[in-house]
Amino acid sequence: MQQPKLWTWPFIFLILANLFTFMSFQMLLPNLPPYIESIGGSSLQIGLITTTFAFAAILIRPFIGHILMTRPRKILVVTGAISLLIMTALYPVTQVVVVLLLIRFIHGLAWGWSTTVNGTAAVDIVPRRRVGEGMGYFGLSVTVGMIMAPSLGIYLYQSFSFNLLVWIALALGGVAIVLFSVTRFVTPDQVYENQKTPPPFSFTGSLVEKKSAYPALVTILNTFGYGSVVTYIVIFGNEQGLSGTFLFYFFNALLATVTRPITGRYFDKHGPWKLIIVCSGLSFIAMWILALASSNLHLVLAGAVFGIGFGSMMPALQAWVISKTTTERSGIANGMYYSSIDLGIGSSAFILGFIYQYVTTATLFKLSSFLFILVMVLTLLDYRKQTEPWQSPQ
Numbered sequence: 001m002q003q004p005k006l007w008t009w010p011f012i013f014l015i016l017a018n019l020f021t022f023m024s025f026q027m028l029l030p031n032l033p034p035y036i037e038s039i040g041g042s043s044l045q046i047g048l049i050t051t052t053f054a055f056a057a058i059l060i061r062p063f064i065g066h067i068l069m070t071r072p073r074k075i076l077v078v079t080g081a082i083s084l085l086i087m088t089a090l091y092p093v094t095q096v097v098v099v100l101l102l103i104r105f106i107h108g109l110a111w112g113w114s115t116t117v118n119g120t121a122a123v124d125i126v127p128r129r130r131v132g133e134g135m136g137y138f139g140l141s142v143t144v145g146m147i148m149a150p151s152l153g154i155y156l157y158q159s160f161s162f163n164l165l166v167w168i169a170l171a172l173g174g175v176a177i178v179l180f181s182v183t184r185f186v187t188p189d190q191v192y193e194n195q196k197t198p199p200p201f202s203f204t205g206s207l208v209e210k211k212s213a214y215p216a217l218v219t220i221l222n223t224f225g226y227g228s229v230v231t232y233i234v235i236f237g238n239e240q241g242l243s244g245t246f247l248f249y250f251f252n253a254l255l256a257t258v259t260r261p262i263t264g265r266y267f268d269k270h271g272p273w274k275l276i277i278v279c280s281g282l283s284f285i286a287m288w289i290l291a292l293a294s295s296n297l298h299l300v301l302a303g304a305v306f307g308i309g310f311g312s313m314m315p316a317l318q319a320w321v322i323s324k325t326t327t328e329r330s331g332i333a334n335g336m337y338y339s340s341i342d343l344g345i346g347s348s349a350f351i352l353g354f355i356y357q358y359v360t361t362a363t364l365f366k367l368s369s370f371l372f373i374l375v376m377v378l379t380l381l382d383y384r385k386q387t388e389p390w391q392s393p394q
Contacts, residue, residue, distance in 0.1 A: 003127075003129070004127035004129060004130060005127070006126065006127060006130050006133065006134050006137075008125065009184075010125055010183050010184045010185065011122070011125050011126065011134070011138075013179050013180075013182060013183040014118070014121060014122055014125065014138070014180075014183055015122075015137060015138055015141045016141070017081075017118075017175075017176045017179035017180045018118050018122070018141040018142065018145075018176075019141035019145055020145075020172045020175045020176035020179065021081060021084065021114060021118065021145070021172075021173065021176040022141060022142055022144075022145020022146060022149065023144075023145045023148070023149035023152075023169075023172050024084065024088065024149075024169045024170070024172040024176065025084065025088075025111065025145070025149075025169070026145050026146050026149035026150055026153070027150065027152060027153030027165060027168065027169045027172070028088070028091070028153060028165065028166070029150060029153070030150045030153060030154055030230050030231075030233060030234050031150075031153050031154060031157040031162065031165060031234065032049050032050075033046045033049065033231055033232065033234065033235060034157075034234050034238070035157070035162055036049055036097060036100070037235070039095045039097065040097070041097045043353055043356050044353050044354070045097050045101070046231070046349075046353060046356075047231070047349045047350045047351075047352065047353020047354070047356075048101060048349075048353070049100070049104055049349070050227070050231055050348075050349030050350070051346045051347070051349050051350040051353075052101050052104050052105050052108065053104045053105065053108035053111070053342070053346065054108065054342035054343060054345055054346025054347075055105075055108065055346060056104075056105045056106070056107075056108025056109045056111075056112065057108040057109070057111045057112030057115070057338070057339065057342040058112065058207075058339045058342055058343060058346075059108075059109070059112070060108075060113055061112045061116050061206075061207065061335040061339050062203050062204075062205075062206035062207040062335070063206065064076070064112065064113050064116045064117060064335060065116060065120075065206040065207070065331050065334075065335040066332075068116070068117060068120050068331040069328075069331070072185070073117065073120075073121045073124070073185035073186060074180070074183070074185045076113070076117040077114075077118060077180050077183075077185070078177060078180050078181060079113070080110060080114030080117055080118070081114060081173065081176050081177045081180050082177060083109075083110035083113065083114070084110045084111065084114055084173055085170060085173040085174065085177065086110075087103060087107040087110050088107070088166060088169050088170055088173060089166070089170055090103050091103060091162075091166055092162065092166050108342075111342075112335075112338070112339070112342070116335040116338055119138075119318070119334040119335075119337070119338060120330065120331040120334045120335070121185055122134070122135065122138040123135070123322060123330045123331070123334055124185070124186035124330075125186060126138070130268065133261075133264040133267075133268050134264075135315055135318055135322065136260055136261070136264025136265075136267065136315040136316075136319065137260070137261075137264065139260070139314055139315025139318055139319075140257060140260045140315070142314065144253050144256065144257060146230075146314075148249060148250065148252075148253035149249075150230065150246075150249045151245075151246035151247070151248070151249030151250045151253070152168075152246070153165055153169075154234055154245050154246045154249070155246050156168060206332055206335075207332075207335075207336065207339070208332075208336060209321075209325050209329050209332045209333040209336050211324045211325045211333075212320075212321040212322070212325050212333045212336060212337075214324075214378075214382060215272070215317055215321045216336050216337060216339075217340075217378070218276070218317060218375055218378055218379060219317045219321070219337060219340035219341060219344065220340045220343050220344040220347075221344065221371045221372075221374050221375050221378070222280070222283075222314075222317065222344065222371070222372070222375050223340070223341045223343075223345050223348070224344040224345070224347060224368060224371045225283060225287060225348070225368045225371040225372050226310060226344070226345065226348075227344060227345035227346070227347070227348025227349055227352070227368070228348055228352055228364050228365055228368035229287075229290070229306075229365070230345065231345075231348065231349045231352065232352070232356070232364055232365075233245055233248065233361075235361055236290075236361035236362065236365070237299075239360065239361060240293065240294065240362075242295070242296060242299060243296065244296035244299055244300075245299065247296055247299045247300050247303060248290065248299045248302055248303035248306075249303060250303065251300050251303035251304045251307060252303040252304070252306050252307035252311065253307065253311075254304070254307065255303075255304045255305075255307030256307040256308070256310075256312065257311075259307075259311065259312055260311070260312070260315065263275060263279075263315070264315065264319075267315075267319055267320075271386075272316045272317070272319065272320040272379070273379055273380070273382065273383035273386070274383070275312065275313075275316050276313055276316055276317070276320075276375065276376075276379045277376050277380055277383070278309075279308070279309040279310070279312045279313040279316070280309065280313065280372045280373070280375040280376040280379070281309070281372070281376060282305055282306075282308055282309030283305075283306060283309035283310045283313070283372040283375075284369050284370075284372040285305055286302050286303075286305035286306035286309055286310070287302075287306070287365050287366070287368065287369035287372065288365075288366065288369060289301055289302040289305060290302035290306070291362040291363075291365035291366045291369070292362070309372075313375075317337070318334070318337050321333050321334070321336065321337040321340075322334060322337070348368065352364050352367075352368065355367070
């Protein structure tokens with residue numbers, strides 16, 4: 001049987017636009033904690049900067065999941081991108097931490113909107129039989145944005161200023177808006193052709209896709225470990241006197257990019273379980289290399305191993321979440337996946353913000369590394385429950 005075409009122009013434009021969106025956002029992420037610290041913020045406020053954002057993103061997604069059933073994709077995608085651009089521009093306006101928390105909350109609403117509609121638009125475009133491979137490539141725009149942009153952001157923040165960092169982020173966001181504007185999207189009636197009217201809105205029903213709850217839980221635990229890295233790695237580098245913190249992110253992105261095509265095809269043939277089990281083990285090892293780092297070479301090694309492990313797990317988890325549900329519920333499942341990411345990172349920042357008062361950042365990395373062991377165990381338990389060979393969604 002001939003494989004349906006994956007690499008269409010709309011898919012290519014969507015991947016590029018999503019990459020610039022994530023880069024624009026992720027450049028700021030690791031630099032906000034040290035920036036808040038530099039203007040007098042407490043350790044608790046550093047955690048709240050991430051937690052407030054995550055809460056807002058989770059809060060908005062059920063509404064967006066429902067709206068996706070009836071509204072044109074392009075309007076929703078472009079609106080989200082413009083909203084992100086506006087909120088990014090507001091960060092340099094004030095150095096009052098409370099006001100920054102409010103900006104962060106509204107930014108979270110825009111982020112929850114944008115990630116949900118962008119991911120759902122990708123699910124619509126990708127052929128169902130190639131969802132693992134297709135979302136793997138789309139997920140590459142997410143992972144590279146999450147990993148490469150922070151290294152650039154750290155370099156700009158440490159070498160120049162926070163204001164210049166914001167200007168570069170705004171430029172990337174502007175490019176994303178242009179690319180989204182020229183992309184041809186699938187319309188709601190093409191996706192939900194057997195459903196004449198959407199079901200009544202339900203906050204819980206639009207927030208949670210029960211069939212996908214298990215992989216969503218695994219995603220929360222997975223991103224909890226990553227949350228400790230993205231929140232504290234710059235502070236860790238300062239404590240250890242390491243000048244090459246950006247190298248961790250650079251080699252993380254490089255290895256994630258190289259391995260992505262291989263892991264995407266593996267998912268379509270064999271499913272998520274063995275892939276996630278191996279990659280969670282690699283992520284655990286990478287966290288300990290990072291925690292014990294005393295030179296830039298250690299940061300390079302930690303980033304490379306983490307790129308293979310965490311970088312391969314994220315698109316596999318997204319494809320796993322989507323594969324458990326129907327086409328009609330894919331928007332809600334996709335929104336739940338992104339909410340799981342925000343919940344994992346947000347809860348990590350909040351909980352570790354309390355612990356940080358009593359321990360070093362290296363200890364935070366060691367403690368959060370055990371979440372990857374839990375990911376491994378839960379995935380293994382689900383794998384043992386499988387009674388039939390894996391079949392890629394049709």
